[in-house]
Every structure is written in C-alpha cells, then in structure tokens.
Amino acid sequence: MTCKKSESGKTKKVIVVGNGMVGYKFCEKLRAKAGPDRLEITVYGEEPRPAYDRVHLSEYFNGKGSEDLMMAPRSWYEENEITLHMSQLVTHIDRENRCILTHKGNRDLYDKLILATGSRAFVPPIKGTEKEGVFVYRTIEDLQAIEQYGRKCKRAAVLGGGLLGLEAAKALMDMGLKASVIEFIPRLMPRQLDKNGAAILQHKLEKLGLEVYTGRQTEEITGNGSVKSLRFSDKTDLDVDMLVISAGIRPRDELAKACGLKTGERGGIIVDDCLKTSDENIYAIGESALHQNMIYGLVAPGYEMAEVAASQIVRERDKTFTGFDMSTKLKLIGVDVASFGNPFTKDHGIPIVYEDKLKGIYKKIVVSDDGKKLLGGMLVGDAESYNSLHQRFLNDIDCPENPEVLVLGARGDAAEGDGVENLPDEAQICSCENVSKGDIVGLIEDNELTELGEIRNETKACTGCGGCTPLVKDLLNHTLERLGKSVKKTLCEHFEYTRQELYSIIKVQNITTFDDLLDEYGKGDGCEVCKPAVASILASAWNDLVIKQDTIQDTNDRFLANIQRGGTYSVIPRVPGGEITPDKLIVIGEIAKKYGLYTKITGGQRIDMLGARVDQLPDIWQELVEAGFESGHAYGKALRTVKSCVGSTWCRYGLHDSVSFALRLEKRYRGLRAPHKLKGGVSGCIRECAEARGKDFGIIATEKGWNLYVGGNGGSKPQHAMLLASDIDEETCIRYLDRYLMFYIKTAEPLNRTSTWINKMDGGLDYLKTVIVDDSLGIGAGLEEEMQKLVDAYRCEWKEVVDNTDLQKKFRHFVNSDEPDPSLKFRDYRGQKVPDGWGS
Amino acid sequence: MNSVEEIKQWYKAEWYKVAHVEDFPRNGGVCIKLDNLQIAVFNFTSRDQWYACQNLCPHKMQMILSRGMIGDKNGIPKVACPFHKKTFSLETGENLDGEDYKLTTFPVKVENQHVYVGLPA
Ligand code: SRM
Ligand SMILES: Cc1cc2nc3c(=O)[nH]c(=O)nc-3n(C[C@H](O)[C@H](O)[C@H](O)COP(=O)(O)OP(=O)(O)OC[C@H]3O[C@@H](n4cnc5c(N)ncnc54)[C@H](O)[C@@H]3O)c2cc1C
Ligand code: SF4
Ligand code: FES
Numbered sequence: 001m002t003c004k005k006s007e008s009g010k011t012k013k014v015i016v017v018g019n020g021m022v023g024y025k026f027c028e029k030l031r032a033k034a035g036p037d038r039l040e041i042t043v044y045g046e047e048p049r050p051a052y053d054r055v056h057l058s059e060y061f062n063g064k065g066s067e068d069l070m071m072a073p074r075s076w077y078e079e080n081e082i083t084l085h086m087s088q089l090v091t092h093i094d095r096e097n098r099c100i101l102t103h104k105g106n107r108d109l110y111d112k113l114i115l116a117t118g119s120r121a122f123v124p125p126i127k128g129t130e131k132e133g134v135f136v137y138r139t140i141e142d143l144q145a146i147e148q149y150g151r152k153c154k155r156a157a158v159l160g161g162g163l164l165g166l167e168a169a170k171a172l173m174d175m176g177l178k179a180s181v182i183e184f185i186p187r188l189m190p191r192q193l194d195k196n197g198a199a200i201l202q203h204k205l206e207k208l209g210l211e212v213y214t215g216r217q218t219e220e221i222t223g224n225g226s227v228k229s230l231r232f233s234d235k236t237d238l239d240v241d242m243l244v245i246s247a248g249i250r251p252r253d254e255l256a257k258a259c260g261l262k263t264g265e266r267g268g269i270i271v272d273d274c275l276k277t278s279d280e281n282i283y284a285i286g287e288s289a290l291h292q293n294m295i296y297g298l299v300a301p302g303y304e305m306a307e308v309a310a311s312q313i314v315r316e317r318d319k320t321f322t323g324f325d326m327s328t329k330l331k332l333i334g335v336d337v338a339s340f341g342n343p344f345t346k347d348h349g350i351p352i353v354y355e356d357k358l359k360g361i362y363k364k365i366v367v368s369d370d371g372k373k374l375l376g377g378m379l380v381g382d383a384e385s386y387n388s389l390h391q392r393f394l395n396d397i398d399c400p401e402n403p404e405v406l407v408l409g410a411r412g413d414a415a416e417g418d419g420v421e422n423l424p425d426e427a428q429i430c431s432c433e434n435v436s437k438g439d440i441v442g443l444i445e446d447n448e449l450t451e452l453g454e455i456r457n458e459t460k461a462c463t464g465c466g467g468c469t470p471l472v473k474d475l476l477n478h479t480l481e482r483l484g485k486s487v488k489k490t491l492c493e494h495f496e497y498t499r500q501e502l503y504s505i506i507k508v509q510n511i512t513t514f515d516d517l518l519d520e521y522g523k524g525d526g527c528e529v530c531k532p533a534v535a536s537i538l539a540s541a542w543n544d545l546v547i548k549q550d551t552i553q554d555t556n557d558r559f560l561a562n563i564q565r566g567g568t569y570s571v572i573p574r575v576p577g578g579e580i581t582p583d584k585l586i587v588i589g590e591i592a593k594k595y596g597l598y599t600k601i602t603g604g605q606r607i608d609m610l611g612a613r614v615d616q617l618p619d620i621w622q623e624l625v626e627a628g629f630e631s632g633h634a635y636g637k638a639l640r641t642v643k644s645c646v647g648s649t650w651c652r653y654g655l656h657d658s659v660s661f662a663l664r665l666e667k668r669y670r671g672l673r674a675p676h677k678l679k680g681g682v683s684g685c686i687r688e689c690a691e692a693r694g695k696d697f698g699i700i701a702t703e704k705g706w707n708l709y710v711g712g713n714g715g716s717k718p719q720h721a722m723l724l725a726s727d728i729d730e731e732t733c734i735r736y737l738d739r740y741l742m743f744y745i746k747t748a749e750p751l752n753r754t755s756t757w758i759n760k761m762d763g764g765l766d767y768l769k770t771v772i773v774d775d776s777l778g779i780g781a782g783l784e785e786e787m788q789k790l791v792d793a794y795r796c797e798w799k800e801v802v803d804n805t806d807l808q809k810k811f812r813h814f815v816n817s818d819e820p821d822p823s824l825k826f827r828d829y830r831g832q833k834v835p836d837g838w839g840s
Numbered sequence: 841m842n843s844v845e846e847i848k849q850w851y852k853a854e855w856y857k858v859a860h861v862e863d864f865p866r867n868g869g870v871c872i873k874l875d876n877l878q879i880a881v882f883n884f885t886s887r888d889q890w891y892a893c894q895n896l897c898p899h900k901m902q903m904i905l906s907r908g909m910i911g912d913k914n915g916i917p918k919v920a921c922p923f924h925k926k927t928f929s930l931e932t933g934e935n936l937d938g939e940d941y942k943l944t945t946f947p948v949k950v951e952n953q954h955v956y957v958g959l960p961a
Contacts, residue, residue, distance in 0.1 A: 525910070526886075530911075
C-alpha cells in the first residue's frame with residue numbers, strides 16, 4: 001500500500017483504533033486537553049455502535065437497552081469534532097508512512113496512533129467449541145445472541161468460575177435457566193479468593209440455585225450440530241442446551257504483531273511507562289497493553305492509561321503509568337465478594353481471619369509483620385467494610401492498635417478511624433475517574449452542591465464502575481453536616497418531617513385531617529406545598545374522598561377536573577384499558593355536543609372534553625355517571641390509565657389477552673392516590689404496542705406468562721421501565737404490583753415519579769427486587785393487605801358528588817350569584833371552540 | 841391589632857353585605873360579585889381572620905384567585921394562584937416571589953354571621 005507521509009514535527013492528527021471503554025475515555029481526555037483547532041481526532045471502531053459500558057453489560061438483561069449503556073451518544077462525537085467510523089476494522093498499519101488501512105479499503109494518515117483494541121474472550125482449545133449454542137460474553141451482540149438462543153433452552157453452563165463467569169451465570173439464572181458453573185481449578189474465583197473463602201462463596205451460590213463444579217476439566221463439547229452435553233476428563237457428562245465460555249481474556253494484539261511492534265510472549269502490546277510501544281508514534285492503552293508483564297483486565301487502570309497517553313501527546317510530560325491497584329468487588333450475583341491488595345501474602349505478613357460458617361461470612365485481612373500496615377484482604381458474604389478497608393490500604397493509613405477490629409468490628413463503638421472523615425484530602429475516592437476526597441469536598445464547599453447527581457456531573461465520579469457511590473454519598477452527607485446544612489428532606493417550613501415520616505405518623509396516630517396533623521406535628525398555617533402533599537398522603541392512607549377536605553387540594557383535585565387556560569375545566573371519564581363500546585362513544589359525543597365542549601383523543605387512550613365551566617361540571621358528570629362512566633382521575637396524582645394493545649383476542653401475534661389484564665389492573669388500582677401520578681401498560685407480545693415500558697408499571701406477555709417492568713416514564717426525562725420479574729402468572733404479577741405500588745406510596749418523596757424514586761433509592765433496582773420479589777424486609781404480606789384495604793375503599797368521586805347536593809354547591813363561580821363567570825371568552829377553531837388566549 | 845393604615849381604610853370604606861359565613865369553606869375562599877367587580881374572600885379559619893383581594897391573578901390575567909390555596913410564608917398570610925402557584929400576601933397584596941405585580945386588597949368584617957367587604961368610599 002502506498003501513502004504519503006504527513007509533514008513531520010508537530011502532532012496534528014491522532015487516530016484511535018478501537019472505540020471501547022478506554023478508547024472512548026482517551027478521546028474525552030484528549031479533547032479536554034486540546035480543542036479541534038489544535039488536534040484532529042479520528043476513531044475507528046469495529047463494533048456497529050459507539051462505545052458502551054462493558055462493565056455494566058449484564059444490565060442489558062435487566063432491561064437496559066444498548067442506548068442506556070452508551071458512554072456518549074453519537075452527537076457527542078459531532079459536538080466535539082471527533083470523526084467516528086463505526087463497523088470498520090483496521091487491518092494494517094504502515095508505520096513507515098504513518099498510515100492505516102481498514103477492511104473497507106479506506107486509508108488514513110496519522111501523526112500519532114493509539115491502539116485501544118481491548119481484548120477478546122479466550123476460547124480454550126476444547127473439541128466442539130464451534131457447535132451451535134456455544135457463546136462468549138463480551139459484546140452486546142454476544143448478549144443478544146445468548147438471549148435469543150436461551151429462549152429455547154432449559155439448562156445452561158458457564159465455563160470458568162472467575163469474576164466474569166459468575167456474572168454470566170447470574171444472567172443465565174435470571175433468564176430462567178438452570179445454570180451451572182464449571183471451573184478447572186479446585187475453587188471459585190481463584191485469583192481473588194483462598195480455599196476457605198471460595199468454599200463459603202460456593203456454598204452460598206449453591207443456595208441461590210447455582211450448580212458449581214470445581215476441579216473439573218472439560219474435554220469435549222458433544223452434540224450433533226448443537227451442544228448436548230459437556231464431557232469431563234473423568235468421563236462423566238453434564239447435559240446442557242447452551243454453554244457460555246468465560247475462561248479469561250486475550251489481548252487483541254494481532255494488528256500490532258503484523259506491523260512488527262513488540263508484543264509479549266503470552267500476548268499484549270509491550271508499552272513503557274509513557275505507554276509508548278516500540279514505535280515512537282504508536283501508543284497502546286487498555287486491555288491490549290502489556291505493561292511490566294501485566295495485562296490489566298479492569299476499567300480503572302485503563303482509564304488511567306488513557307489519561308497518561310493523552311497527556312503524553314499534548315506534552316504534559318510529567319505523567320507516567322507505574323502500575324495500578326487491582327482491587328475488585330463482585331457485582332450482581334447476590335453474594336458480597338471483594339478483594340483488595342494482595343490477600344495471598346504468604347511469606348510476609350500476618351493473616352487475620354474471621355469466619356462464620358453458619359451465616360456464610362468469611363473475612364480475611366493481611367497485615368504487615370509489625371501489625372501497622374494493611375497489605376490486602378478478601379471479604380465474602382459481607383463486604384460492607386470493603387470501601388473503608390480499601391481506602392486504608394490505598395492511602396497507607398496505619399492500622400489501629402488491635403488490627404483485628406478491622407474484621408471483627410470494635411466491641412461497642414464502630415471501629416475507630418473508619419469513616420470518610422478520617423481520610424486524607426489526597427485519598428482517591430473514585431479510581432475510575434481519579435477523583436480525590438479534596439476535589440469532592442472542595443466542590444461541595446465552594447459551589448454549594450447538595451446532590452449526588454451534581455457531584456457526578458461535575459467530577460464524573462461514580463460514572464465508571466460505580467463502586468465508589470456509597471463513599472461519595474457518605475462524603476456528601478458528612479460535608480453537608482459539617483457545614484451545618486440540613487441533609488434531611490423536610491416538606492416545607494411548616495413540617496420538620498419527610499413525606500415518609502409523615503406517612504407513618506398519619507398511619508400510626510390515625511390522623512385523618514390536615515388540621516389535626518398541623519396542630520400536633522406542624523407549625524403556622526400550612527401552604528401550597530404541604531397542603532397537597534398531606535392531602536395526597538391522607539388519600540393514600542385512607543382512600544377517603546378528597547373533596548371532603550377540598551381546600552387543601554390542588555385546584556384539579558378540589559374540582560375533580562383539570563383547570564385550563566381561561567379557568568374552565570376538562571372532563572376525562574375512565575375508559576379502562578382503552579376498551580369502549582359504540583354506545584358509550586355516542587354518549588360522550590352527545591354530552592360534548594350538548595355542553596359545547598371541545599373533544600380530543602388523549603395520549604392515554606381515552607377522550608377529553610375541554611371547556612366546561614365549573615358550574616357545569618356536576619351536570620355533565622351526572623349524565624356520564626348515569627351512562628355508566630366513572631371518574632378517570634386525569635386530575636389527580638393517582639392512577640391514570642393502564643394502556644393496552646389489542647392482544648391475543650384479535651392480534652395475530654398476541655400471546656395473551658392484554659386487554660383483559662389491563663382492564664383488571666385499571667379496575668383494581670383506579671383512584672389510587674400516590675406521591676405522583678401513576679400509569680400502567682400491558683402489551684400482548686414483545687412488539688410492545690402498548691408502550692408498557694414507558695409506564696410506571698409495564699407488563700409484557702411472554703411464552704410462559706408475563707414480564708413485569710417497573711419505573712418507566714415518559715415526560716421530559718424519558719426512561720424505560722426495568723425488569724422486576726419474568727414469566728410470572730397474573731396472580732403473582734398482581735401480588736408484586738400491590739407490594740411495589742404500596743412501597744412506593746409509603747416511601748417516595750412528594751412529586752417523585754416511580755422512576756425518580758428508584759433512581760434515588762440506595763441499591764436501586766436490585767434492592768427493590770429483594771424487597772418486592774424476595775421479601776427481604778418481611779413486609780410483603782403487610783403491603784398486600786394495605787393495598788387490599790385501599791382497593792376495597794374505592795368509590796367513584798364523581799358519583800359521590802352527583803349523589804350529594806351539599807357537595808354540588810361547591811361548584812359555582814360566585815357565591816352570591818348563579819351567573820357564570822362573565823369573563824370567559826372563546827373563539828372558533830377548526831369547527832370547535834378554544835379559549836381566547838390567556839384572558840383579558 | 842390592625843395597623844393605623846388599615847384602620848384608616850376601614851373607616852373610609854363603604855361596606856357591602858356579600859354572604860353568610862356558612863357559604864365559606866374552612867380555610868378557603870369564594871368569589872363574590874359586586875356589580876362588575878369580582879372579589880375573592882377568604883375565611884382564614886386557622887388564624888380566625890378574614891381577607892379579601894381582587895379575583896384576577898395579575899400573572900396571566902385569570903379570574904381565579906378565590907379558588908387558590910391559602911397558607912403562610914414566615915407568618916405572612918398568603919394565597920397561591922391555582923395556575924402557576926404565584927403567591928401573594930393577603931395583607932398587602934404584594935407578590936411574595938419577588939415579582940412586580942401586586943393585588944388590591946379589601947377590608948372584611950363579620951357581623952351577625954354575615955360577611956361584609958369594604959370598598960373605598
Ligand atoms: C390530556 C393529555 C394530553 C392529550 O390530550 O393527550 C395530558 C395533559 C396534561 N398533562 Fe400529560 N397528558 C396526557 C398524557 C400524557 C402522557 C401519555 C400517556 O399517559 O401515555 C405523558 C407521558 C407519559 C408519562 O406520564 O410518563 C404525559 C406526561 C405529562 C407530564 C410529565 C410527567 C413526568 O413525570 O415527567 C406532566 C407534568 C406533570 O405531571 O408534572 C403532564 C401534565 C399534564 C397536564 C396535567 C398539565 C397540567 O397540570 O395542566 C395536562 C393537563 C391538560 C388538561 O388539563 O387536560 N403530562 N401526559 C393526556 C391525558 C391522558 C389521559 O387520558 O389521562
Ligand atoms: C461482562 C463484563 C463485565 C466486566 N466487569 C468489570 C468490572 O466490574 N470492573 C472492571 O473494572 N472491569 C470489568 N470488565 C472489564 C472491562 O469491561 C474492560 O476492562 C474494559 O472494557 C477495557 O476497555 P478497552 O477499551 O481496553 O477494551 P474494549 O472495551 O474491549 O474495547 C476495544 C474495542 O476495540 C475494538 N477493536 C479491536 N480491534 C480493532 C481493530 N483492529 N479495528 C477497530 N476496532 C477494533 C473492539 O471491537 C472493541 O470495541 C468487564 C468486562 C465484561 C465483558
Ligand atoms: S403488542 Fe403484540 S399482541 Fe399486542 S397488538 Fe401489538 S403485536 Fe399484537
Ligand atoms: S395566572 Fe396566576 S400564577 Fe399564573
């Protein structure tokens with residue numbers, strides 16, 4: 001191939017090969033150091049999409065789409081003037097002419113070249129790996145293929161019992177498969193755990209339903225075309241329908257090798273402390289780089305390499321890479337496991353071990369011979385102290401006089417010197433983004449930040465592996481407390497309580513009116529913030545008629561209709577599941593015509609009649625109630641609609657009757673008041689015509705039952721609902737929904753949708769799952785009972801008004817005249833009326 | 841006690857009988873019509889006080905304030921407009937969110953269970 005040499009001397013153009021996590025981070029860092037006027041950046045990535053968060057890849061199975069996993073959207077590259085070529089494999093490097101060639105035949109010249117080609121899953125040379133049903137676990141495409149193939153399987157195995165293998169096994173279990181893990185070495189997680197720690201972990205995993213085979217050598221994958229079984233060296237067989245190989249990684253150094261760069265004997269592109277390869281103009285970073293005989297298979301060291309290489313290129317020459325800590329915490333599997341430093345120190349250091357076989361807890365730390373320094377450790381079953389131990393190790397903080405308190409916990413008080421407040425300012429809190437304690441505290445002090453989200457945005461801490469989130473939270477709360485700022489989310493100046501506390505007070509003290517609550521627990525007269533919030537709690541707690549305490553309700557709840565421009569109201573009767581008869585449609589048409597109302601189909605599968613005067617509302621509703629309609633609660637922070645698709649009764653793809661289920665749910669939860677409005681959806685198959693995953697709860701039919709998703713949201717910050725449980729039957733689904741909705745009602749802050757509530761929750765969806773599905777707090781039955789009471793107490797608010805002349809009196813404009821408001825003005829608009837602007 | 845300014849206003853007012861106390865909700869308001877004027881009158885039960893102001897919200901010119909929620913801000917009695925929750929002092933009519941517009945307020949008295957609103961004579 002022939003290329004023209006670019007002018008030597010100043011770096012003008014940087015080409016990055018590989019758009020993975022580290023390649024992306026490099027672009028971000030380099031662009032921050034040098035704008036488009038200084039440097040041209042071009043990236044080639046083999047994968048069909050921009051870089052995504054591989055660390056959280058497994059969340060793809062929990063309903064995170066490929067969009068959610070994206071490190072940055074396509075537009076980010078455009079905004080930063082970085083040219084991104086996706087689906088292009090770089091096949092050659094012409095070092096002499098400083099030129100690369102891609103499989104599409106494109107050539108491109110560089111001044112500096114960055115190899116961020118990552119690694120590939122290692123597939124051991126076993127007979128039969130080419131068979132159908134054998135997968136690796138590395139890319140979104142791998143997961144898509146596993147998900148698809150898994151649908152027709154019952155039993156699956158993972159080859160490899162390391163960090164990744166266990167994560168993959170958990171994913172297989174979540175797919176509803178019977179899963180086994182096979183490890184060649186006689187214990188699980190051999191790189192992080194010793195024999196005793198691994199034994200405890202294995203025991204716990206077996207209790208969770210995972211089959212574990214250690215010390216097994218797999219000789220052959222048998223089957224005619226597709227996998228049937230694994231044959232071990234002892235000639236025993238394990239029947240499986242699917243196999244995921246997770247036997248380690250191999251750096252992708254093929255490109256480097258082909259152009260003559262120095263590579264390691266066992267793979268990896270050799271780099272020096274500046275991350276330079278054996279070619280002056282080529283750097284290697286991330287999982288493909290071999291530094292001092294070491295491949296770093298974690299993201300944090302990769303990010304540090306990205307920082308060093310970027311600073312080398314813009315000639316901030318002081319920065320070098322000198323190795324990195326390999327501490328890790330296992331995520332997702334449901335058992336705490338963590339290790340830091342070197343927990344295997346045999347010839348120097350003294351181990352201190354705490355083991356509780358009954359509870360399945362194993363903690364081991366290794367301290368220096370003089371007992372002063374922490375050298376490493378491992379935690380199984382309870383990794384609460386991981387962050388503080390890890391910080392102590394990283395920052396070389398002296399151990400307390402009796403170092404055993406570090407694993408045993410001090411008798412009486414908490415172990416001294418453990419909290420964030422005792423860390424030095426230089427202590428690194430987020431290792432992925434290299435953020436120190438001082439950075440975070442400074443921001444809180446100087447910029448008056450009070451929310452975790454703000455700190456994430458400013459520093460990017462918690463955005464990598466997420467492991468530092470609890471530490472950052474602690475640090476935030478601590479600093480705020482020290483600054484004398486209240487951390488508590490009280491309602492307003494009239495109540496020194498959070499919504500959750502008020503909910504408990506109201507329930508326990510049996511309080512039914514705002515006035516009683518204010519007398520006993522508040523001060524002043526209340527205001528437009530606490531009144532509706534308390535009104536909503538009272539309604540959630542007792543499901544009494546809101547209109548009885550009308551003056552503490554927001555105007556929509558006070559008049560049981562949505563106020564519109566000009567001061568008229570809209571009327572939306574409930575149309576459960578969106579199913580409606582022609583007769584009922586005719587009634588709506590006739591009423592709208594009679595009262596001169598503007599009509600529109602809403603986005604919630606029902607019909608809105610707008611422009612009703614306050615004094616007309618009871619009459620309109622009288623006619624609607626007589627025709628069998630009920631209030632649609634379009635005005636309330638309450639259940640709105642449960643949207644449905646046409647489902648299996650008509651649709652040729654439908655698996656189950658989504659309309660009947662939506663109807664059943666809408667009828668069950670109609671009128672349910674909550675911290676914010678609630679919406680649901682039920683789709684008859686994966687095509688998802690009901691947009692159920694855009695709702696607070698969404699249900700999608702599967703071959704085996706229903707999948708239940710929670711926490712979805714449209715609005716200004718759309719978010720897809722996440723999988724809570726799969727393949728459950730209707731009754732289980734309703735049980736989980738009862739628990740979920742009641743738990744939300746009891747614990748959310750005012751005006752937080754379910755999505756916000758879950759996003760803010762410590763432990764997020766995983767925690768919610770343990771509460772709802774595993775009933776880890778033991779409150780499941782109580783929540784169901786409370787919900788049943790609310791369901792039983794339901795009455796149609798409008799029917800009550802229509803039947804009660806006293807209540808009807810509240811619906812008039814003047815108290816001393818029957819005249820309607822003379823200031824209302826309408827104009828004609830496409831054959832209907834609309835308000836004439838914003839009033840006079 | 842009422843301020844001198846208020847007493848002066850009371851003294852000069854011409855009183856109109858507008859409604860019976862029973863016509864009012866607790867801690868809430870109603871709208872009354874006096875010729876072409878619409879006035880919001882509030883029964884501030886928790887303070888044992890009555891207040892009146894123009895029914896028109898000056899933010900977007902909506903005839904609505906009688907349907908607003910009442911309460912206090914640091915002890916100042918106020919009403920919040922149902923549309924965009926702008927709040928106004930019921931004593932001075934001043935906007936409490938620091939914006940320019942303000943309300944006209946009127947004196948109120950109760951005699952023999954009847955509510956009277958005073959208009960400038
Ligand atoms: C009437 C309707 C528009 C329409 O003509 O289609 C509507 C109208 C209003 N929506 Fe909506 N939304 C309507 C469907 C939706 C949908 C679609 C859906 O439900 O499938 C969404 C997105 C889905 C979602 O909620 O997640 C939607 C997201 C919002 C939001 C944003 C919520 C959020 O969490 O970000 C608001 C603002 C809020 O509630 O705070 C809002 C608020 C409003 C309010 C109540 C604003 C207000 O306070 O005045 C509008 C009332 C107009 C009125 O008085 O009638 N509306 N709104 C729809 C009534 C559906 C029904 O049958 O009850
Ligand atoms: C399921 C899973 C869970 C993990 N969990 C954790 C964890 O909890 N903590 C942690 O620290 N790490 C974890 N890791 C490891 C972490 O994801 C990696 O360390 C990180 O992704 C490495 O980034 P990279 O950019 O070096 O490689 P990659 O992310 O693999 O990116 C390399 C990219 O380069 C592309 N490429 C390769 N060759 C070429 C070429 N010639 N031309 C064009 N493009 C090319 C590849 O297609 C790929 O997109 C996990 C990994 C997996 C798979
Ligand atoms: S979601 Fe599926 S079942 Fe429902 S209408 Fe669409 S295609 Fe049919
Ligand atoms: S119209 Fe009253 S606050 Fe906007």
